Amino acid sequence: MDAVEALATEETPHAETTHSAHSGPHGYSARKDDHVKRLRRIEGQVRGLQRMVENDTYCIDILTQVSASTKALQSFALSLLEEHLRHCVADAMEKGGAEAEEKVAEATAAISRLLRS
Template sequence: MRGYSTDKDGYLARLRRVEGQVRGLQRMVENDEYCIDVLTQIAAATKALQAVSLGLMDEHLKHCVAQAIAEGGVAADEKVREASEAIARLVRS
């Protein structure tokens, strides 16, 4: 079972809200709303996505990575390397 399954409903609810925000952004652009207001709304959607990422990463460390480490061997190193790469993508996005 995947780690994030422990709060699957929470993640789905948050992603549906982001979907609503992105649809709202399309309406704002459609209606020529003021750039700064559109930018504020994009920042809100970005922050919401970031919160989902940080939650998933926390669960990934707690479950997948911890399990691989507990089992030991090459898989553990691989999981840590993979997590570090994902953290780098998160920081740079």
């Protein structure tokens, strides 16, 4: 919602490959490249896990690699969440009222899902 307004004043929200200085409608948009790179590394880790299984790698070594991938995903989630709080939630809070309440409840629910996963 807040994103829409931010977008309204922005001439070219994300024309081609403008990946810097808040080029998109969400909190994380400024770091899109970083996030995609990070996720590619995680994708590589998961492909590595497949090779480990195919090559009969020792179970415990696979589990160690799973822990590393899970940690990397959680760490990605945390950086996304931080930007979400810093931008989307902050925008909602500026306007105050029901929308702010909603955004906080929504973020808390997301944190709860991360904790349970």
